Amino acid sequence: xxxxxxxxxxxxxxxxxxxxxxxxxxxxxxxxxxxxxxxxxxxxxxxxxxxxxxxxxxxxxxxxxxxxxxxxxxxxxxxxxxxxxxxxxxxxxxxxxxxxxxxxxxxxxxxxxxxxxxxxxxxxxxxxxxxxxxxxxxxxxxxxxxxxxxxxxxxxxxxxxxxxxxxxxxxxxxxxxxxxxxxxxxxxxxxxxxxxxxxxxxxxxxxxxxxxxxxxxxxxxxxxxxxxxxxxxxxxxxxxxxxxxxxxxxxxxxxxxxxxxxxxxxxxxxxxxxxxxxxxxxxxxxxxxxxxxxxxxxxxxxxxxxxxxxxxxxxxxxxxxxxxxxxxxxxxxxxxxx
Numbered sequence: 001x002x003x004x005x006x007x008x009x010x011x012x013x014x015x016x017x018x019x020x021x022x023x024x025x026x027x028x029x030x031x032x033x034x035x036x037x038x039x040x041x042x043x044x045x046x047x048x049x050x051x052x053x054x055x056x057x058x059x060x061x062x063x064x065x066x067x068x069x070x071x072x073x074x075x076x077x078x079x080x081x082x083x084x085x086x087x088x089x090x091x092x093x094x095x096x097x098x099x100x101x102x103x104x105x106x107x108x109x110x111x112x113x114x115x116x117x118x119x120x121x122x123x124x125x126x127x128x129x130x131x132x133x134x135x136x137x138x139x140x141x142x143x144x145x146x147x148x149x150x151x152x153x154x155x156x157x158x159x160x161x162x163x164x165x166x167x168x169x170x171x172x173x174x175x176x177x178x179x180x181x182x183x184x185x186x187x188x189x190x191x192x193x194x195x196x197x198x199x200x201x202x203x204x205x206x207x208x209x210x211x212x213x214x215x216x217x218x219x220x221x222x223x224x225x226x227x228x229x230x231x232x233x234x235x236x237x238x239x240x241x242x243x244x245x246x247x248x249x250x251x252x253x254x255x256x257x258x259x260x261x262x263x264x265x266x267x268x269x270x271x272x273x274x275x276x277x278x279x280x281x282x283x284x285x286x287x288x289x290x291x292x293x294x295x296x297x298x299x300x301x302x303x304x305x306x307x308x309x310x311x312x313x314x315x316x317x318x319x320x321x322x323x324x325x326x327x328x329x330x331x332x333x334x335x336x337x338x
Contacts, residue, residue: 002049004037005135006163013042020083020131021158021196033191036081036132046135051103053094054078054127057118061310063126063154064246064285066295068173068210068332070305071312074152075120078127079103079136083158085191086179088218088256094128096254108140112147122172126154134163141170150335157200158192164203172335173210175246176201180215180222181231189221198234205239210332212244214285217262217270219250228270232277241278241298242330247271249286264289281330297322297329304329 006019013028017037024032026039036048060074080103082095089095094102106114115123123144125137130153141151150172157176178197179190186194204211215231217223235243247270249262267284271292274282280298288309295305302324306314316323320331 001045001047002135004044004046007044009042015039015044017044018160019134019163020160021193022083034081034083034132048079048081048133049136050105051079051100052077052106053080053103057120059310063124063175065173065175065212066283067244067330069122069334071315072121073119074122074124075115075118076124076126079133080128081132082129083131084156087189089254091127092254108136108143111140111144112149115149122150122152124152124154129156131155131159138167145170148338157197159200161203164200168207168209171209174204175212175214177214181227185222202238214246214248216248216250217266219259219262223266225273228273232274232279236278241280244281245274245279246283246285297325297327299327300325
């Protein structure tokens with residue numbers, strides 16, 4: 001337990017949390033909606049500081065990040081808790097139905113050695129919502145930066161502007177899960193707001209954090225062609241056509257067991273819509289579609305990175321320019337500060 005960041009005291013012992021889009025007002029003894037931040041005697045505490053639920057070395061493509069340090073390994077760390085309540089959550093055991101007994105303890109200054117021991121080149125804060133582990137990920141990311149180890153957030157994007165601005169100098173990349181492109185979906189199926197997530201995406205670009213997006217395509221909920229078109233057009237106009245988008249296949253889970261898996265044809269349609277809106281790098285995930293896993297030059301179509309599952313099968317190490325036409329691709333081999 002550690003005193004939290006991003007809160008202020010109010011009258012009658014209450015505190016106002018400003019870590020995420022909910023802005024919870026928490027009475028003495030109470031918890032925020034996330035249940036990982038508690039008011040104790042008029043101070044807000046982070047209950048999961050240094051507590052992790054899982055760790056694993058992964059291909060960075062599994063996050064998914066296809067254009068940031070492709071072909072490298074990242075050490076994935078997760079804790080418990082979430083600030084959304086997605087009815088379709090595929091990690092609900094650690095996001096919504098968790099206890100601290102599921103966690104173990106790790107010290108921030110132990111992280112660099114763990115990364116090297118696992119032969120990884122970066123750290124990904126993932127599995128549950130990393131904003132719920134904010135104070136620890138901030139401390140650890142600063143230490144990792146000092147050791148020339150990049151860090152990544154795999155996130156729902158539901159964090160406050162002040163929190164992201166503080167984290168940004170120590171954060172290299174983000175994959176933001178834009179779960180749908182309607183406020184109704186967010187309100188009824190996640191207990192959140194779309195506009196907050198879109199603001200995070202735009203701010204990440206402004207702050208120079210490498211950004212990729214994931215959209216879980218759920219049958220009958222967010223798979224309408226018009227919605228996919230509006231989402232893709234927004235990415236192209238507000239973020240830039242070079243931002244990679246991953247359309248991911250839904251499988252029934254948690255409280256949405258009555259729906260079927262996303263048809264492959266629906267994912268292919270999403271891919272074609274996004275490409276039609278001018279997006280240069282579009283991918284399909286959670287299903288075997290080999291051609292839609294590869295990275296190609298957006299000018300001439302030459303193959304730049306070939307993938308099989310989450311494994312890079314072929315690429316030209318160190319290059320970001322197309323070997324055929326010379327066009328620069330939006331690929332980060334390593335951060336500029338390294």
